[in-house]
Amino acid sequence: MKAKDKTKSIILLVFFLCLALGIGYGIYYLADVVFNGSVLDWFAENYFYIEVKQVDAKNGTVYYHRPNWLRLKFLALTIFFAVMVLFVVSIYLAAHFHAKKQVQKSISKTSRMLLTYMHNEIDSNEVFPPSYAEVASQIVQIKSTMQRHEQAMKNETDRRNDLITYLAHDLKTPLTSVIGYLDLLEEAPDMPDIQRKKYIHITLEKALRLEKLINEFFEITRYNLQQIILEKETIDLSFMLMQLTDEFYPLLTNHGNTVELQAEDDLTVYGDSMKLARVFNNILKNAISYSYPNSPIKVYAGKREKDIVICFINQGKTIPQEKLDAIFEKFFRMDEARSTNTGGAGLGLAIAKEIVTLHGGTISASSENEMTTFSVTLPMF
Numbered sequence: 223m224k225a226k227d228k229t230k231s232i233i234l235l236v237f238f239l240c241l242a243l244g245i246g247y248g249i250y251y252l253a254d255v256v257f258n259g260s261v262l263d264w265f266a267e268n269y270f271y272i273e274v275k276q277v278d279a280k281n282g283t284v285y286y287h288r289p290n291w292l293r294l295k296f297l298a299l300t301i302f303f304a305v306m307v308l309f310v311v312s313i314y315l316a317a318h319f320h321a322k323k324q325v326q327k328s329i330s331k332t333s334r335m336l337l338t339y340m341h342n343e344i345d346s347n348e349v350f351p352p353s354y355a356e357v358a359s360q361i362v363q364i365k366s367t368m369q370r371h372e373q374a375m376k377n378e379t380d381r382r383n384d385l386i387t388y389l390a391h392d393l394k395t396p397l398t399s400v401i402g403y404l405d406l407l408e409e410a411p412d413m414p415d416i417q418r419k420k421y422i423h424i425t426l427e428k429a430l431r432l433e434k435l436i437n438e439f440f441e442i443t444r445y446n447l448q449q450i451i452l453e454k455e456t457i458d459l460s461f462m463l464m465q466l467t468d469e470f471y472p473l474l475t476n477h478g479n480t481v482e483l484q485a486e487d488d489l490t491v492y493g494d495s496m497k498l499a500r501v502f503n504n505i506l507k508n509a510i511s512y513s514y515p516n517s518p519i520k521v522y523a524g525k526r527e528k529d530i531v532i533c534f535i536n537q538g539k540t541i542p543q544e545k546l547d548a549i550f551e552k553f554f555r556m557d558e559a560r561s562t563n564t565g566g567a568g569l570g571l572a573i574a575k576e577i578v579t580l581h582g583g584t585i586s587a588s589s590e591n592e593m594t595t596f597s598v599t600l601p602m603f
Contacts, residue, residue: 234316242312269293332357340365374551396428403428452494452580459489459530463523466502470510478516481506485523489530491600497577498600501585502532504570505596509536512594525602529583534596541589549587550575 269290332354339349339361350358403425407418467481474481491498509519513536520535541549550571578585583600 234320242309245308269297336361377551396432399428400425400432452497454493455495457491457493457495457498459491459523459532460485460487462495462499463502463521463532466499466506467521470506473507473510474519477510477513479510479513480518482518482520483523484521486525489523489525490602491530491581492603493581493600494577498581501574501577501598502534504574505534505598508570509534509594509596512536512541513538514592526599528602529599530602532598532600536594537592538594540592541587541594546587546589550585 271288271290335349335354338344339346346358346362350361403421407413407421407425413421463483463485467483470481506519506521513519517537520533522531522533522535524531575585578598578600581600583598585596585598587597588595
């Protein structure tokens with residue numbers, strides 16, 4: 223115990239001793255001075271008895287006050303127990319207020335240490351004493367987790383800002399081309415039909431590219447503002463996958479790909495059909511974008527114990543492990559070069575992961591030997 227704490231304890235003890243002496247003197251003063259006659263009469267009446275003794279005819283009767291020892295002993299015991307109760311209560315109150323004060327001091331001290339450690343890049347041993355070893359260990363873990371989350375948020379914000387910058391820059395190129403070719407068409411009304419069709423076709427391509435970039439802007443805005451709410455129902459998963467692959471036929475044809483669907487019969491899940499369709503749509507679109515031309519994309523769906531597993535396998539360039547680790551992060555793009563037409567705002571797989579997680583499932587990706595697999599696991603019930 224520190225000298226300062228010892229001094230406070232001694233002062234507190236002296237205070238309670240003085241208080242006890244004061245209470246005792248007060249009782250004595252009331253009994254002996256203020257209520258002197260009343261107290262003596264009451265005491266004599268209750269704790270003494272009068273003994274009558276006949277001496278002789280000359281002296282008459284003599285009265286003696288004899289103590290009633292049984293009552294006096296009971297009175298002494300009562301006073302003793304009352305004093306003990308008062309003493310115990312006083313000690314309890316003193317200990318209670320002292321403990322409360324110590325707890326407040328401990329909380330204040332711990333708070334100061336936490337603020338010092340959390341807002342400074344210093345070792346925990348420099349802030350927390352050995353008695354705080356367990357607390358220090360937990361705080362170190364909390365700080366490490368917070369730093370990782372802060373870094374992840376910073377990386378996400380940087381990627382989003384870079385993406386918006388790239389998008390804003392890329393909007394100029396197709397817009398300039400559209401305006402340029404429209405000017406040519408307006409200025410040359412007698413332009414040959416072949417050249418006119420060529421310019422119109424180029425203008426349409428640039429306008430479609432412009433629309434895609436604008437949609438990416440809207441996608442970023444929607445993701446930041448929306449809260450995904452599920453509207454669950456029983457879904458025929460086999461039929462959904464069959465319908466989905468049929469809808470992708472034009473895009474598959476343009477890229478020279480085909481889909482090989484192998485799904486077990488009677489695959490049903492309880493979930494949001496629109497949201498799950500978006501998950502499979504995003505994964506299949508990603509598979510088409512990054513697969514080799516004229517290669518098949520295989521889709522498997524089947525039961526595994528209490529889960530249903532859906533796998534999308536495409537043949538393409540092997541994805542490095544560091545990119546696989548970040549592939550489900552928001553605003554992450556596989557292709558860093560904005561001149562390519564593959565990929566979008568980097569939100570498709572992030573949204574897919576969030577939807578699958580809300581359904582109580584998992585989503586993962588693996589890539590080796592130029593084969594990339596996306597696996598989605600959903601509970602059957």
